[in-house]
Amino acid sequence: MKIAILGTGRVGSTLGRRWAAAGHEIVFGSRDPSGEKARAVAGDAGSSATAASVPEAATGADVVVLATPWSQAETIMQSIGGAAGQIVVDCINPLNDTFSGLDLGFTESCAERIAAWAPQARVVKAFNSVSSATMADPVYDGQQATLFVCGDDDDARNTVIELGDQIDFESVDAGPLKNARYLEPLAMLYIHLAMNGWGSNCAFKILKR
Amino acid sequence: MKIAILGTGRVGSTLGRRWAAAGHEIVFGSRDPSGEKARAVAGDAGSSATAASVPEAATGADVVVLATPWSQAETIMQSIGGAAGQIVVDCINPLNDTFSGLDLGFTESCAERIAAWAPQARVVKAFNSVSSATMADPVYDGQQATLFVCGDDDDARNTVIELGDQIDFESVDAGPLKNARYLEPLAMLYIHLAMNGWGSNCAFKILKR
Numbered sequence: 001m002k003i004a005i006l007g008t009g010r011v012g013s014t015l016g017r018r019w020a021a022a023g024h025e026i027v028f029g030s031r032d033p034s035g036e037k038a039r040a041v042a043g044d045a046g047s048s049a050t051a052a053s054v055p056e057a058a059t060g061a062d063v064v065v066l067a068t069p070w071s072q073a074e075t076i077m078q079s080i081g082g083a084a085g086q087i088v089v090d091c092i093n094p095l096n097d098t099f100s101g102l103d104l105g106f107t108e109s110c111a112e113r114i115a116a117w118a119p120q121a122r123v124v125k126a127f128n129s130v131s132s133a134t135m136a137d138p139v140y141d142g143q144q145a146t147l148f149v150c151g152d153d154d155d156a157r158n159t160v161i162e163l164g165d166q167i168d169f170e171s172v173d174a175g176p177l178k179n180a181r182y183l184e185p186l187a188m189l190y191i192h193l194a195m196n197g198w199g200s201n202c203a204f205k206i207l208k209r
Numbered sequence: 210m211k212i213a214i215l216g217t218g219r220v221g222s223t224l225g226r227r228w229a230a231a232g233h234e235i236v237f238g239s240r241d242p243s244g245e246k247a248r249a250v251a252g253d254a255g256s257s258a259t260a261a262s263v264p265e266a267a268t269g270a271d272v273v274v275l276a277t278p279w280s281q282a283e284t285i286m287q288s289i290g291g292a293a294g295q296i297v298v299d300c301i302n303p304l305n306d307t308f309s310g311l312d313l314g315f316t317e318s319c320a321e322r323i324a325a326w327a328p329q330a331r332v333v334k335a336f337n338s339v340s341s342a343t344m345a346d347p348v349y350d351g352q353q354a355t356l357f358v359c360g361d362d363d364d365a366r367n368t369v370i371e372l373g374d375q376i377d378f379e380s381v382d383a384g385p386l387k388n389a390r391y392l393e394p395l396a397m398l399y400i401h402l403a404m405n406g407w408g409s410n411c412a413f414k415i416l417k418r
Contacts, residue, residue: 001368009341010341011336011341011344013341014341014344014345015336015344015376016215017345018344018345018376019372019375019376022375022376042279046313054362054414055416062368063368063369063372065336066323066328067336070319073319073323074326077323077326077327077330078326081329082326082327082328082329082330083327083329083330083399084327084330085329085330085331086330086331087330087331087333087365087368087369088323088327088330088331088332088333089333089334089335089336089369089372090319090320090323090332090333090335090389091332101310110279110282110299111299114275114282114286117283117286117287117291118291118292118293118296118297119291120270120284120291120292120293120296121273121286121291121292121293121295121296121297122292122294122295123297123299124296124297124298124299125298125299126298126299127220127224127274127276127298128299128318132219132220132222132223135220135223135224135227136223136226136227140416140417141416141418142417143416145416146336148398153296156296159210159271159272159296160272160296160298163210163212163228163272166228166231167224167227167228167231172402173405174401174402175401175405179397179398179401180299181394181397182394182398182401183398184394185390185391185394185395186391186394186395186398188388188390188391189357189383189388189391189392189395192383192384192388192391193381193383194382194414196382197252198415198417201417201418202415202416202418203414203415204414204415204416205409205413205414205416205417206402206407206412206413206414207349207350207352207354207411207412207413207414208349208407208410208411209349209350209410209411
């Protein structure tokens, strides 16, 4: 396939290099008029990769990969004529200006509302994105499922982390209570998968090296 | 510790049983005036587990586990006096009435906005919740990182799944494009972890059995 990579940062350059190695025709598109960065990443990606302007790169591509900052996304989409009929892979996270959260999408969580109802309680979000089948046995073929735990009170959060560890989870400190805004959607992803063929005997894990 | 489990469904009963086995004192609290369900799950959880009304269960507990439906959460918190000073573990997902999404928190995603800008493009969300270090090599000690892929066009989504597989991800069909509302917060969780000690060489995987 011909794949246009729009964006020459770490995500775009890495995906382009790997797909070039897998045999695809890669064109890096850059907004930089000199084309210098796009030529550099194309050079790194191997002989099947080339560089072009954004509209040129997108023209005729089977797949257009959007790997730009969120602030540039609308302009880029306009500059490629809306990519009519093309597959557009959106790799963007709509981070706000301070990178402290998402610019759109969500503003609240169940956990924060509970904390608002009970301001003297030390609320911790946990166990919401694992099935009861996983709670019954969090060890999958020798590997522990990850338990994400967030809360504003350090002692409370650490206690729940310990409670997770005691029943064989690999508990992970997921930060302040407002991160329930991430853990509740994570549960929705799990629920979607469980209801679409994965069932209840599946769980998230963080791999590390 | 004395742990009050509020809710006698699968989550509450499973956690209570496991923490009872780990040596904790468990009290199941139920809103059912007969107390029948709470006694049944306490019986299953072993000799250290008992049953009580919700306020009785919460009284004096070190940890209060909220494992009720979202619709009952506010009433439960009121009935236990706001759990002042207690650790409250929120296991709830604020599902809407039809279980098709969350009742609060988010309403949009970057991917959907891109699709609105480019209604003729076949937008697929992917590669947003994996680091470039993972893209460079998605295999962690023999295990493939999971790539979540969502989009409304089957052919486009399947193409991106294949593109993920070609560079050694375990690509997973994560459903329609609106599920970007889950994948974008997932990326925020990853970013939080990466910036708090985990670094870029970590990735999500779904364990299954």
